[in-house]
Amino acid sequence: MTFQPRELGRIQQWMQSVITHPDGVRAGIDSGAARGEIDVAVSDIEQVVSRSQALTSIERLEVYGNAYFARLLECLADEFQAVGHAVDEEVFTGFAFGFLQTYPSTSYTLADLGRRFPQYLEEIRPDRKSSEEPDWADFLIDLAKLERTYSEVFDGPGVEGEPLLSPGDLQAIPPNQWPLVKLQPVPCLQLKTYRFPVYEYASAVRQETDPTPPPAEPTHLVITRRDFIVRRKAVPSTQFALLQQLVEGATIGDAIATVAATIDGSLEQFAEELRGWFENWATAGYFRQVDLPDATLIHPQRQVKLGVRDLRL
Amino acid sequence: MTVPRLGHPNVGLGVGLRGAHFPYILRNEPDVDWFEIISENYMDSHGRPRYVLDQIAERYPIVMHGVSLSIGSTDPLDFEYLAKLKKLAGEVDAAWISDHVCWTGVAGLNAHDLLPIPYNEETLAHLVSRIRTVQEVLERPLVLENPSSYITFADSTMTEWDFITQMAEEADCGLLLDVNNVYVSSVNHDFDPAEYLRSIPTERVVQFHLAGHTNLGTHLIDTHDGQVIDPVWELYRQAHELTGGASTLLEWDAKIPEFPVLHAEVLKAQRFIDGHTSVESAASVDETQTSSNKTVPQPATFITAEVE
Numbered sequence: 001m002t003f004q005p006r007e008l009g010r011i012q013q014w015m016q017s018v019i020t021h022p023d024g025v026r027a028g029i030d031s032g033a034a035r036g037e038i039d040v041a042v043s044d045i046e047q048v049v050s051r052s053q054a055l056t057s058i059e060r061l062e063v064y065g066n067a068y069f070a071r072l073l074e075c076l077a078d079e080f081q082a083v084g085h086a087v088d089e090e091v092f093t094g095f096a097f098g099f100l101q102t103y104p105s106t107s108y109t110l111a112d113l114g115r116r117f118p119q120y121l122e123e124i125r126p127d128r129k130s131s132e133e134p135d136w137a138d139f140l141i142d143l144a145k146l147e148r149t150y151s152e153v154f155d156g157p158g159v160e161g162e163p164l165l166s167p168g169d170l171q172a173i174p175p176n177q178w179p180l181v182k183l184q185p186v187p188c189l190q191l192k193t194y195r196f197p198v199y200e201y202a203s204a205v206r207q208e209t210d211p212t213p214p215p216a217e218p219t220h221l222v223i224t225r226r227d228f229i230v231r232r233k234a235v236p237s238t239q240f241a242l243l244q245q246l247v248e249g250a251t252i253g254d255a256i257a258t259v260a261a262t263i264d265g266s267l268e269q270f271a272e273e274l275r276g277w278f279e280n281w282a283t284a285g286y287f288r289q290v291d292l293p294d295a296t297l298i299h300p301q302r303q304v305k306l307g308v309r310d311l312r313l
Numbered sequence: 314m315t316v317p318r319l320g321h322p323n324v325g326l327g328v329g330l331r332g333a334h335f336p337y338i339l340r341n342e343p344d345v346d347w348f349e350i351i352s353e354n355y356m357d358s359h360g361r362p363r364y365v366l367d368q369i370a371e372r373y374p375i376v377m378h379g380v381s382l383s384i385g386s387t388d389p390l391d392f393e394y395l396a397k398l399k400k401l402a403g404e405v406d407a408a409w410i411s412d413h414v415c416w417t418g419v420a421g422l423n424a425h426d427l428l429p430i431p432y433n434e435e436t437l438a439h440l441v442s443r444i445r446t447v448q449e450v451l452e453r454p455l456v457l458e459n460p461s462s463y464i465t466f467a468d469s470t471m472t473e474w475d476f477i478t479q480m481a482e483e484a485d486c487g488l489l490l491d492v493n494n495v496y497v498s499s500v501n502h503d504f505d506p507a508e509y510l511r512s513i514p515t516e517r518v519v520q521f522h523l524a525g526h527t528n529l530g531t532h533l534i535d536t537h538d539g540q541v542i543d544p545v546w547e548l549y550r551q552a553h554e555l556t557g558g559a560s561t562l563l564e565w566d567a568k569i570p571e572f573p574v575l576h577a578e579v580l581k582a583q584r585f586i587d588g589h590t591s592v593e594s595a596a597s598v599d600e601t602q603t604s605s606n607k608t609v610p611q612p613a614t615f616i617t618a619e620v621e
Contacts, residue, residue, distance in 0.1 A: 005433045005468040009387035012419040012428075020424065050465045053503050054531040060501075063463035063534070068424055075425075075615040105423045108381035108394050109353045110615045113425075147618075154618035155360035206620060228361035230620040 006038065006048075014038040014048070019064040022101055026058060028065070072100055072113060079114045079151055082143045082202040083121075086213060098124065111155060118144035134195035134216040142194040146202055149190055149223055150230050157187040158225045165287040167279045173290060179253025180293035183246050189286050190223040191244055199232050226285050233284065238263065238270065239277055243286070251293075315516045317557060319454050319487045321409055324374045324560045326579045331565070332616045335365045337572040342372060345576055349562045352379040352410070354616055356397040362616055370405040376520070376562070377407045378489075381423060384443050384457065385416035385430040395450045402451070408560075409519060411456035411489045414440070414477060431466035432476035437483070444484035456519045457481075458489035461497040461526075461535035473498065474512040481517045488513065490559075491522035492548040493541065497533040506548055515556040523549060523579065524564040538567035540578055547592045550585040558586060 014037040021028030028034055029042050040047050042058065049057040073096045077084050084092045099120045105113050121144050125137040164186065173181055197219045204211035220240035223232045235243070238259060245255030256274065263270055281287060325346030330338075337343070348369055355366050369375070379398065383391075402410055415427040430436050448455050459477055471479075481488055490513065499506035525539030541549075541563070549561075563579035 003470060005431060005435055005470065008385075008430065008436050008439055009419070011431060011466065011468065012387055012416060015428065016419050016422065016424065020422075046467065048467055050467055050469075052465075052501060052532070055501075057464070059531075060464040063532070064426065064428065067426060071425060078615050078617050081617075105418075105425060106421050107423060108391065109357060110425060111354075111357065113615075150618040150620050154620075155358050155362065155616070157359045160364065203620065225360065228364055228619070230618055232620070 010037045011048075015061075015064075018061060019068050020100075020104065021065070022097065025061040025065040029061075069097060069100065072096070072105070075110050075113055076117065080117060080144055080147050082147055082198070082205040083140055085205045085211075086140060086143060086201070095121065095124075111151070114148055114151065118148055136213075138216075139196050139198070139213055142196050142198045143202060146192070146194065146198045146221075149192060150202075153188050153190060153223055153225050153230050154228075156225075158228070159186045159188065159285070159288055160226070160228055162288065164285045165282050165289055167282045169290065170278055170282055173292070177292055179251060179256075181252050182249060182291040183252070183287040184289045184291060185247045185286060186224060186288050188225040189247065191240065191247060192221045192223060193240070194219045194221065197234070199234065222284075222286065224284070224286060231284070239273075242277070243281070246287075315514070317516050318519045318559055319456075319517060321487070321519045321560070323558055324376075324408060326582055327374075327376070327560065327562045328575050328579055329378075329562065329564045329566070330366070330369065331569055332362065333569045334572045334575070335361070338369060339365065341572075343572060343576060345373065345579075347374040347376065347408070347560065347562075349376045349378045349564075350405075352377040352398055352401065352412075353381050355405075356394075356401050361619060366405060374408050375405045376560070377402055377405070377410045378458075379410070379412040380425070380427065381417055382412035382447070383415070383417040383423075384412060384447065384455075385414065385428075385436070385440055386419055387416075387439070388419050388421065390443060390446060392450065395447060399451050402453075409456050409487065410451060410453065411458055411487075411520065413458045413460045414480070415460045427460040429460065429462040429464060429466070431468035432473055433468060433470040437471075437476060437479055440480055441484040444480070444486050448484070448486065454485065454487050456487035456489050458491050458522065459494050459498075461491075461494040461501075461533075463501055463532065463534075465502050472504070472509075472512075474509045478513050481514055486517070487519040488517045489520045489522060490518045490552055490556075491524070492552050493522065493524040493526055493545050494535060496545050496548055497526050497535050500533045507551060510548065510552050510555055518552070518556045518559050520559055521549065521552060521561045522564055523561065523582065536567055537564045539565075541581070543592045546581070546585070549582060550590065550592065553582075553585050 014034050017031055017033040018025050018028035021031055026042050029045060038048055045057045049061055051057045052060065073093060076096045077092065099117055102120055103116045118141060121141045125141065128135065195218060196216050197214050199221055201211050201214060220235050220237055221232055222235055222243065223230065225231065241262065242255055242259045245258055250258065260267055260270060327347035327349055328345055330348040330350045350366060355363055398410060413427045416430060417426060417428060418424045444455055459473065477488065495506045495509050499509065523541045523545065524535065524537045525541055527534045527536040527538065561579065561582050563575065565575050
């Protein structure tokens with residue numbers, strides 16, 4: 001009788017089910033998914049996987065089973081260093097283990113592996129107590145979101161090598177056109193709000209200073225990349241709101257009017273601070289160019305000296 | 314008759330490019346012959362990894378080594394992935410593109426491991442067909458590496474070296490002979506590594522890989538975390554003799570040392586290229602056993618973000 005090997009597809013489905021089973025390869029072999037492909041019991045495993053002189057077939061399969069979780073856990077621990085620091089190793093391993101079962105990798109690159117890790121932490125968070133105050137779970141979720149944003153900004157589109165909008169370029173805007181101007185943000189600019197000052201905690205972890213978790217405090221963060229390194233800066237809520245308006249495509253006039261309408265305090269102080277904010281944003285490289293209302297563009301290095309001081313609310 | 318190395322040049326002694334060494338390489342421009350990159354770490358990069366690669370590619374030959382082609386999978390080929398691979402190869406003027414004789418996942422999943430296939434006529438036909446398709450898309454021969462493996466299948470009807478020989482001949486592709494993998498698999502599967510080397514079509518060997526591994530007593534794990542041990546150097550010596558020489562690359566992916574240590578390790582290969590026949594004193598690295606259960610077979614290729 002001619003030897004008829006099993007179909008490759010069935011062997012692969014079977015092996016994948018076995019080595020990725022959360023309870024180990026023995027449970028994997030007995031699982032419905034595996035037995036639906038190759039109906040073999042643990043005791044008969046040598047019908048599928050041969051033994052070696054030193055190891056049984058089960059022990060050999062366990063090399064792959066152990067490696068599957070260990071490798072991907074290592075990658076998640078590298079990406080989410082601060083989350084890993086905030087909880088003990090066993091808890092982080094539990095997070096990673098559950099995550100890999102819920103959202104196994106479907107990408108050719110490990111850079112995509114952690115994309116849904118923050119979402120997973122939100123999905124498994126314990127029920128909130130009666131208090132509306134941010135809790136420990138919120139802290140971990142915010143940390144994970146921050147670290148994922150760092151990864152995406154680090155290797156995403158950037159503007160290195162391109163001229164950016166400078167404070168001088170802002171001064172070149174004709175005063176009567178200021179309200180109608182739009183600013184084009186750099187593609188790596190991210191505006192994020194967190195319930196904790198997670199950026200300080202994450203930086204301390206990277207500097208290996210063994211930080212303790214901070215108390216809750218709403219934190220508005222501007223995250224961008226310059227010279228291929230991720231930069232982050234906490235800004236006050238009014239400044240953050242204005243940046244949000246600009247990034248969403250509002251004209252400077254509309255953005256300022258929208259934010260001004262929300263201010264309880266002194267509008268004069270707000271107006272006085274504007275010039276400094278715009279200069280700081282330009283210095284920090286948040287914007288790449290100015291869109292003038294007549295569709296002409298002011299690019300960096302095309303300078304006409306006009307003062308931002310002429311801006312009026 | 315096949316041209317040696319499929320016509321590719323012998324570009325000398327190189328090392329795998331890893332993020333930990335970016336600053337050293339840019340600052341010192343070390344006298345290394347060439348670099349091999351993990352393709353997937355750069356295909357989508359718009360940040361520092363790609364910026365560094367572009368600078369290095371201006372000064373050194375680059376070879377692209379992938380870990381996710383999954384040539385042995387029964388899932389459809391990913392043509393978007395292949396298009397990115399081809400684009401990057403053009404942009405960095407890659408000397409050749411390699412991956413592994415393996416599958417990495419099925420049903421849309423990626424285990425990010427180099428999983429073995431049964432070696433029989435059915436799987437041979439499957440791989441040959443897919444290699445031909447990939448080569449048509451990439452418009453160049455594919456170079457495929459023998460993986461380290463930890464199981465063998467009851468459905469195999471031929472040896473790994475017979476399979477790889479027939480695969481390379483029928484698909485007209487190149488081979489990346491990882492002599493450490495031959496050694497690791499020979500211990501794990503109880504075969505003679507020298508027979509493996511003698512059996513493969515030496516003229517198709519475009520490149521060698523060298524690496525360290527971990528000995529767990531009952532089996533070896535391909536961890537890429539240390540020096541090359543003497544038995545592997547001996548296999549390298551034999552492989553060099555059989556092939557007449559090919560580009561040689563050292564992989565070191567865990568417990569990564571300073572760049573000069575890495576470079577010095579691959580330079581040990583020079584004594585065998587110069588015709589020395591004795592392994593002793595070339596490396597003098599004995600194989601030691603460990604009982605660690607935290608051994609992770611490569612590849613693990615994540616590049617972490619740099620934040621101020």
